[in-house]
Amino acid sequence: MAVALAGGSAFVSTPAGAGIATGATVTVVNAVAYDAENNFPLAVCIDGTFAGDLDTEEASDPIDLSPGNHQFEFIQGSDCSGSVFIDETLDIPAGQVTVMAYWPSDDPTAVVFADDTSCVENGETRVTFRHGAAWPAVNLFMEPSGGSWTEVASGVAAGQQSTTDIPAGSYTNSELRDPVTDNVVLDTGSPGDLQTGMVSTLYFYGGADGDTGWFVISSEVPVCEQPTTTTTAAPTTTTTAAPIAVVTPRYAG
Template identity: 30%
Template sequence: MRKNTCTAAVAATAASLVLVPAAAASAAGSGDTATVSVLHAVPGLTVDVYANGSELIPDFTPGTLTDPQQLPAGSYDLAVFQAGQPSTGTPAIQANDVEVPAGANVTVVAHLDAEGQPTLTPFVNDTSSVPAGDARLTVRHVAAAPAVDVRAGGEPVVQGLTNPNEASLEVPGGTVSADVVLAGTSDVAAGPTDLSLPAGTSTVVYAWGNPAEGGVQLALQRIEDLGGAPGGVAAGTGGLLDDGAVPTWVLATSAGALGVAVAAGVGAAAVRSRRATAGTGDRAA
């Protein structure tokens, strides 16, 4: 492993969610777009996602990732309700006054915090180029579990990772056998699985779920075309990693449906927020 950079979370507060510098947030007024994906990682709960009071993603099921979409930069209120619950009720997760800067590439994750409470965490995806022949691997801990170690070929490559933090490495392209264990032990929480890391790509692995209710699962997101290029676009497909298989994710919403929502002035992304009411935090890949 050539580089191991663990990105710590900025402490979440009930009134602050900051992912990018203020200078970047000011770009939201430019009228440009941001690339946004949404991952549902709250086990056992089908939800409806609202933005600016309008339904954006209905019947969003656990383990589902939306296709990356180009959404207008601007300010949004996000709310997640249990599926079928009136939007006039109290949302399970909420983040208001969310600023979406132009040019950002973000994955918003609805998941459980370490204590098992639903929360919303936005991650900035690193789309910088990787050295020729290399791949980037990012691991994000979004499970209701204590600190974990990530092993490749039985050797720890990420240690003491806590929810909702992430760690990134640049590695030679290829295939590695990976698993997740409780920190400092050999107790396997998820995996092992053969993880393909094509050169010139960034692969993001999410450890999500609840050990007490169905266990911890692994999910995959990939960003293509980073081999020497200045940036890349999330591929929009990923997979639940189990028994070595990487099946295609079922996309929760079609590009056409999301386009209608955007045309109506509705967008969903969490990149900078003055108020967050679900224990949200921030990090940059």
């Protein structure tokens, strides 16, 4: 399955009756597909305003919105006049968030995820896993080069996410497993070199009527500043010698 990096449709949305507001920065991701082998393009309309088109596995550029309720419509067509496929009123919090359109086992829908933009410790990388497939809960495992398989996310169900900081470095394999049987649900390939400060967000999607699939969107967060250790030298003690007395001889006579 191909990996889609840093999605491509640029647009700016204006909520109905208002100018561009500050307070919330929203990225919209299209993780909709009944079968991961087939593209399911959707037009995005926010508060009745056309915001752009997204193919499956694509993410928008950041959109400024005011915190609060906004109507998100995902349309089968090239503008807001087409057939509505998803219509959700979502409560958008302040900060940086992602709205993921997805197709679980029941009706297609959309969900808001808070993006963890906090710093990572030096030598660490961040992995976020988002479940948008028509499939039960799964665990995410990753295998570092020369190391053992490590569980990165546990029991993540459709419409949920998990974020974990792990050691940066080369990872040769990753896979989704059934939490009960530990059987492999999907081989998600080699993550490659995950660098310090990188955020790798893995999306699991599809399966409503066909295969499941995955894609990755990469971003960056700052590396935490290391505390500065100040060494204080011991105070220097200066001993002042007593003044030398000068004796002037006196002569009698």
